[in-house]
Amino acid sequence: MSKRKTERLLGLVVCLLSTRRYLTAEQIRAAVPGYPEGEDVFKRMFERDKEDLRDLGVPLETGLNNPFDEEAGYRIRQQAYELPELHLAADEAAVLGLAARVWQRAELAGAAAGALLKLRASGAENSVDVPAQPDIEPRLGTPEPAFGPLWEAVRDRRPVRFEYRAAGRSAPQRRELEPWGVVNRRGRWYVAGWDRARQATRVFRLSRIAGPVKFSGQPGTVTVPPGTDVRELVKDWDSAPATEHTAVLRVRSGAGVGLRRGAATVTDGAAPGWDEVTTRYGDVGWFADYAASFGADVVVLEPPDLREAVIARLKGALT
Amino acid sequence: MSALVTSTERLQRLLTLVPYVVSRRVVGLTETAAAFGIKERDLVDDLNLLWCVELRSPDPYCPIDLSYEGGEIMVSQAESIGRPLRLAVDEASALLVALRMLAEVPGIEDRSALTRLIAKLEAAAGEAAAASAQLAVQVDIHNGDGYADQIRQALEQGRRLHLRYYVPGRDEATERDVDPMRLLVVEGRPYLEGYCLRAEGVRLFRLDRVLSLTVLDTPAALPSDVEHVDVDAGLFRPSEADVQVTIELSPAGRWVAEYYPCESVAELPDGRLRVVLRTPDTGLVRRLALRLGEDGKVVSPASLVAEVREAANAALANYA
Numbered sequence: 001m002s003k004r005k006t007e008r009l010l011g012l013v014v015c016l017l018s019t020r021r022y023l024t025a026e027q028i029r030a031a032v033p034g035y036p037e038g039e040d041v042f043k044r045m046f047e048r049d050k051e052d053l054r055d056l057g058v059p060l061e062t063g064l065n066n067p068f069d070e071e072a073g074y075r076i077r078q079q080a081y082e083l084p085e086l087h088l089a090a091d092e093a094a095v096l097g098l099a100a101r102v103w104q105r106a107e108l109a110g111a112a113a114g115a116l117l118k119l120r121a122s123g124a125e126n127s128v129d130v131p132a133q134p135d136i137e138p139r140l141g142t143p144e145p146a147f148g149p150l151w152e153a154v155r156d157r158r159p160v161r162f163e164y165r166a167a168g169r170s171a172p173q174r175r176e177l178e179p180w181g182v183v184n185r186r187g188r189w190y191v192a193g194w195d196r197a198r199q200a201t202r203v204f205r206l207s208r209i210a211g212p213v214k215f216s217g218q219p220g221t222v223t224v225p226p227g228t229d230v231r232e233l234v235k236d237w238d239s240a241p242a243t244e245h246t247a248v249l250r251v252r253s254g255a256g257v258g259l260r261r262g263a264a265t266v267t268d269g270a271a272p273g274w275d276e277v278t279t280r281y282g283d284v285g286w287f288a289d290y291a292a293s294f295g296a297d298v299v300v301l302e303p304p305d306l307r308e309a310v311i312a313r314l315k316g317a318l319t
Numbered sequence: 320m321s322a323l324v325t326s327t328e329r330l331q332r333l334l335t336l337v338p339y340v341v342s343r344r345v346v347g348l349t350e351t352a353a354a355f356g357i358k359e360r361d362l363v364d365d366l367n368l369l370w371c372v373e374l375r376s377p378d379p380y381c382p383i384d385l386s387y388e389g390g391e392i393m394v395s396q397a398e399s400i401g402r403p404l405r406l407a408v409d410e411a412s413a414l415l416v417a418l419r420m421l422a423e424v425p426g427i428e429d430r431s432a433l434t435r436l437i438a439k440l441e442a443a444a445g446e447a448a449a450a451s452a453q454l455a456v457q458v459d460i461h462n463g464d465g466y467a468d469q470i471r472q473a474l475e476q477g478r479r480l481h482l483r484y485y486v487p488g489r490d491e492a493t494e495r496d497v498d499p500m501r502l503l504v505v506e507g508r509p510y511l512e513g514y515c516l517r518a519e520g521v522r523l524f525r526l527d528r529v530l531s532l533t534v535l536d537t538p539a540a541l542p543s544d545v546e547h548v549d550v551d552a553g554l555f556r557p558s559e560a561d562v563q564v565t566i567e568l569s570p571a572g573r574w575v576a577e578y579y580p581c582e583s584v585a586e587l588p589d590g591r592l593r594v595v596l597r598t599p600d601t602g603l604v605r606r607l608a609l610r611l612g613e614d615g616k617v618v619s620p621a622s623l624v625a626e627v628r629e630a631a632n633a634a635l636a637n638y639a
Contacts, residue, residue: 002326003368005326006330006333006368007368007371007372009326009327009330010330010334010368010369010372011372011374013330013334013400014372014374014382014383014398014399014400015374017398017399018374018382018398018399030377031374031375031377032374032375033373033374033375052326052327052330055327056331056404056407057404057406057407057408057410058404059405078399080405081399081402081404081405082402082403082405083402083404083405083406083443084442084443084445086439086440086443088436088439089435091429091431092432092435092439094429094432095421095429095432095433095436096414096418098421099414099418099421099436100414100417102417102420102421103417104550104551105551108409108412108413111407111409111410111412111413112410112413112414112417113356114331114407114409114410115406115410115411115413116414117335117354117355118335118403118404118406118410119403120339120354121336121337121338121339121342122338122342122402122403123338123342123343135474135475135500135501135502136424136427136471136501136502136503136504137501137502137503137504137550138417138420138421138503138504138505139503139504139505139551140416140456141505141506154453154454155408155409155412155453165573165590167571167573167574169590170570170589170590170591171590180453181452181453181454182453182454182455183454183455183456183457184455184456184457184507185457187505187507187508188506188577205577207577208577230453230455231457250637255490256490257485257490257491257492257530258485258487258490261485261530289610289611289612292609292612293606293609294606294609295605295606295609295630295631295633295634296633296634296636296637297490299638307638310638311635311638312612313609313610313612314609314612314631314634314635314638315612315631315635316611316613316614317608317609317612317613317627317628317630317631318631318632318635
């Protein structure tokens, strides 16, 4: 960190906020101390400063004071700069305090803390004070390293490239994606967007992205189709297939508690020591795995393909 | 001053610090340093920097005037930076996404405050709020909803709960009395944190595994030395007493590494994985091994390898 740079940037902000007219780079150099003598060095430094301010969200405007001006100038309109007045009721302030804790230690934690400080600084709340241990604590984690770059890409509308290991695949594949949104569903992060190679809408799970996510284009080059609902895209992708099959099972009395919870019918004592359970399922493979996990406490009677799948699973455990 | 703070981060702080003081007229150094999470010495450095800012137009002048005598800060001249900068896209998104997540949390009774606050923030953030729509959070609420309301009620009234709770590792329905402490939502799932009288300790209960729940007339009596689970350190911290299990997974079995907290994950040839995890209950791993079939092999400990074989043989005998 350089103190001189902070001073210069602060001077630049105050200077551009105080002017109604656009100031040329030369006028700015005359007003704000800290810029170097050399023309090229000055230009480079001024460019970087402008970029730094824009990154902070400072609305830097470029324009001409009159149509005959040869060189564009800069200013910051007070109205565009200022956080609008915000008055919060006590219950709203309490909820705000809770919301600011959600990202604790996760990717957007710093942004949430910064936002809360700005709201405090605007005097919106003098009473956001959350008890040290509120009786409800929601948290969002972002353990996947892909979250940061993907969120930036969505925010700045840039395409990305990454290696992805689809479920069951032995090797990762390169994907190029125009990301439309990042979604957390049931505790897992997903990115949805347009897969350029496959020319289709695709959803990817962040935890299956191998290696770094790289930007593959400039900001502003991704267009999200109007009416896109990223949540719905992920929901459709993630949803279990419709439960259109029915299994008939023998379940040992007192066992298979998990299976019985979702059962359609349970007939106690269908055979000595056994109950008969019928239950609906969608995917044969998935349900066979589940039934196999109960070991000798569950026997599949019907249908035959499910029965065979369970036997194959159990034999597989012996190899 | 932390070396990790960049010039722009410090600028951001300064631009917030001025309105923070202005909106309060007079405010203590200690209190302000705490609000910004910095040392008092660093705050004094910030104030000195602000006070020293100079512009030439064309004669030099100081746009900001302030004092902090006797530990009380006052800004008498803030020129054009008396109000905070608008929320940046990340900032607006962080709050709005968190608020929308809260709106999905079962048992939140303050829905009207949430809705009002979201509307106010969206209005204040303007364009910066737009991106937040592309970051969505959905909380898993199946089966947990009604229970969450009952838990909030028990928390407010300080009453004990009776749970029938499913333990998948043992495929067992357990009965227990629990003194509720908090409702947590971590990684999209709601949990009850409570003192379990049966286990004589603080336990977390996943709401989707609660088979039934009753709020008892008995008042809750939490032990005085009871400690909250540190949510941010991860909910599942294996204990040294747990059994260490090594499993080799085929590509189709890789999901195990995503669903279970593993101590180590090593890539093997052909997209296979070797994971090491710790479990207090080998029954859970035995079930997992049966479910994985040829897609997951328990490699160690030897006793568990034998246990899996025995269980698979017993199950196959049912089909003979």
